[in-house]
Amino acid sequence: MAYEQKHDISKEPSDKMAGLAPQRLYSLDALRGFDMLMIIGLDNFFHKLAKASPTPFWTAISDQFHHPSWNGFHFYDLIFPLFLFIAGVATPYSLENRLKKGDTKGQLLKHVIQRGLILVLLGVIYNNGLQIKPLAEIRFGSVLGRIGLAYMFANIIYLYTKQKGQIIWFTILLIGYWMLLRFTSAPGFPAGDLSMEGNFVSYFDRLFLPGKLYETIHDPEGILATIPAIGTGLMGILTGNFLKSGEYSSVRKTMVLAIAGIISLVFSLIWNLDFPINKNLWTSSFVLCTGGFSLLLIALFYYIVDVRGFQKWAFPLKVIGMNSILIYLAGEFISWNYTNEALFKWLGQLVGEQYGPVVLAATIILVQWLFLYFLYRKKIFLKV
Numbered sequence: 001m002a003y004e005q006k007h008d009i010s011k012e013p014s015d016k017m018a019g020l021a022p023q024r025l026y027s028l029d030a031l032r033g034f035d036m037l038m039i040i041g042l043d044n045f046f047h048k049l050a051k052a053s054p055t056p057f058w059t060a061i062s063d064q065f066h067h068p069s070w071n072g073f074h075f076y077d078l079i080f081p082l083f084l085f086i087a088g089v090a091t092p093y094s095l096e097n098r099l100k101k102g103d104t105k106g107q108l109l110k111h112v113i114q115r116g117l118i119l120v121l122l123g124v125i126y127n128n129g130l131q132i133k134p135l136a137e138i139r140f141g142s143v144l145g146r147i148g149l150a151y152m153f154a155n156i157i158y159l160y161t162k163q164k165g166q167i168i169w170f171t172i173l174l175i176g177y178w179m180l181l182r183f184t185s186a187p188g189f190p191a192g193d194l195s196m197e198g199n200f201v202s203y204f205d206r207l208f209l210p211g212k213l214y215e216t217i218h219d220p221e222g223i224l225a226t227i228p229a230i231g232t233g234l235m236g237i238l239t240g241n242f243l244k245s246g247e248y249s250s251v252r253k254t255m256v257l258a259i260a261g262i263i264s265l266v267f268s269l270i271w272n273l274d275f276p277i278n279k280n281l282w283t284s285s286f287v288l289c290t291g292g293f294s295l296l297l298i299a300l301f302y303y304i305v306d307v308r309g310f311q312k313w314a315f316p317l318k319v320i321g322m323n324s325i326l327i328y329l330a331g332e333f334i335s336w337n338y339t340n341e342a343l344f345k346w347l348g349q350l351v352g353e354q355y356g357p358v359v360l361a362a363t364i365i366l367v368q369w370l371f372l373y374f375l376y377r378k379k380i381f382l383k384v
Helices: 026-052 056-063 075-100 105-128 143-160 163-182 200-208 226-244 250-272 284-307 312-321 324-333 336-351 356-377
Strands: 002-004 381-383
Touching: 026 056, 026 075, 026 284, 026 312, 026 324, 026 356, 075 105, 075 143, 075 226, 075 284, 105 143, 105 324, 143 163, 143 226, 163 200, 163 226, 163 284, 226 250, 226 284, 250 284, 284 312, 312 324, 312 356, 324 356, 324 381, 336 356
Parallel strands: none
Antiparallel strands: 002 381
8 A cells, every 4th residue: 555646547538539449537536536425425414404404305315325224225325336336447447557568467466466455454444443452343344345355356357357258257246146145044044035134145254254243143244245246346347348448439338338227227126026136235136236327327427527528527526536545544533523613613603503514514525625635736645
């Protein structure tokens, strides 16, 4: 892990001509920033707004920024898989650039494994802080750990297979995971039980995942559920392959991505009838559901930012996206609330008791963005 002066995922304006493959994607940082915006405060902003103005509209928006208790899908469920999907889209650009510069596959393999394991370590630190604890009190499952492992295995598949092989791996992972959960269960439960206590994935984590589980009997970032998460990464890689190819015009690529997103959503709803969409288990239908929305979002951002060239509006998102891991970790080590109230509590007081919390929910996003903008101007980016 290091700070460096240049971002390692290249991004430049795409082509305006049919058949010319884009070499860089500015839209990736913008979409990554949009994704992280949900984490650094936009969710809390909508919660505060719904509380201040409890109309059906704002209440419905606020509800979308809560996770369902078990089965089902809310917009908030998209944040995690979208980040992994974006990392997959960047893979063909970043690894192919390094291969062109003379790096061997062995060197890239070492880099991919190192990066994945560092993310696992950062996830443990994020969960537990820098303190010594008994093993039983340490939570090892984490968002960063899931991203690190899924990224690592998806990139290894990319390095050593062609696109056809990547599609085969994607299919095997999703169908294999479905079969695993459909024909197994925890002891004492019928085969195919998908309850929190009865499913085989949670049972496996209770047996083999060291330390404590997030829900005592279940951890949403456990071991076996990493298998379909690799599929999410591969879905991004296949998207990156398509965007990097020179076979179609940029407008045609946008249309294909949007259509693929709709098809993925339809298949997820069909599969949901037998294998419910469930973030906690990262079910195969969840992969297709979040993959479908991710495809629609990348199509939208790619068309606006890279194809049409409208980039200025996306600059605030780009500032967030270029230091996404840093701002995620900073939430555990920096008291943004303290800084926000020190700078803007007076503004909330002026607005009044009802909407004051809404204003402070907006200014805390501003405080974090200004911090990231300072780093951006200094060209300081956290690279894992």
